[in-house]
Amino acid sequence: MADYPAKLQEFLDDFAFISSREERVDFLITLADEFQPVPQSVASKPYDEANRVIGCESEAFVWAIDRSDGSVDFFFDVLNPQGLSAMAMSAILDQSCSGAPLEQVAAIDGEVVFTFFGRDISMGKGRGLTEIINAVVYQARRRLPQS
Numbered sequence: 254m255a256d257y258p259a260k261l262q263e264f265l266d267d268f269a270f271i272s273s274r275e276e277r278v279d280f281l282i283t284l285a286d287e288f289q290p291v292p293q294s295v296a297s298k299p300y301d302e303a304n305r306v307i308g309c310e311s312e313a314f315v316w317a318i319d320r321s322d323g324s325v326d327f328f329f330d331v332l333n334p335q336g337l338s339a340m341a342m343s344a345i346l347d348q349s350c351s352g353a354p355l356e357q358v359a360a361i362d363g364e365v366v367f368t369f370f371g372r373d374i375s376m377g378k379g380r381g382l383t384e385i386i387n388a389v390v391y392q393a394r395r396r397l398p399q400s
Contacts, residue, residue, distance in 0.1 A: 258353035309381035311336025357395035376387035
């Protein structure tokens with residue numbers, strides 16, 4: 254098991270106990286309800302295309318703002334109001350990666366999508382959610398010292 258941010262590991266542990274598709278959907282809807290779009294102090298529409306998550310059908314965007322302690326605050330927006338999965342994934346990443354050690358954020362594997370959403374997720378949705386993770390991981394990795 255990779256050394257993930259503590260809050261992300263908590264989410265993964267919580268999902269490990271979910272035994273039914275219905276429970277999984279309910280939990281993800283609850284997380285989607287916690288989604289907070291990027292504040293205007295960080296970005297306003299129309300968003301810079303450099304922040305767009307390529308491959309996400311829900312039109313997701315990701316921003317990374319450096320903190321003075323060397324960590325990062327992540328911000329997200331999902332333009333498709335029906336993009337509940339993208340909103341849930343964004344809420345998970347916001348809550349678990351903002352302020353976390355960059356080495357731990359950089360270690361996140363796209364496979365966590367399947368822990369949260371199940372193996373029966375559609376290929377398109379799975380790709381989009383993985384690309385949201387990849388955008389966060391990219392921002393963390395580019396801030397790490399080069400070895």
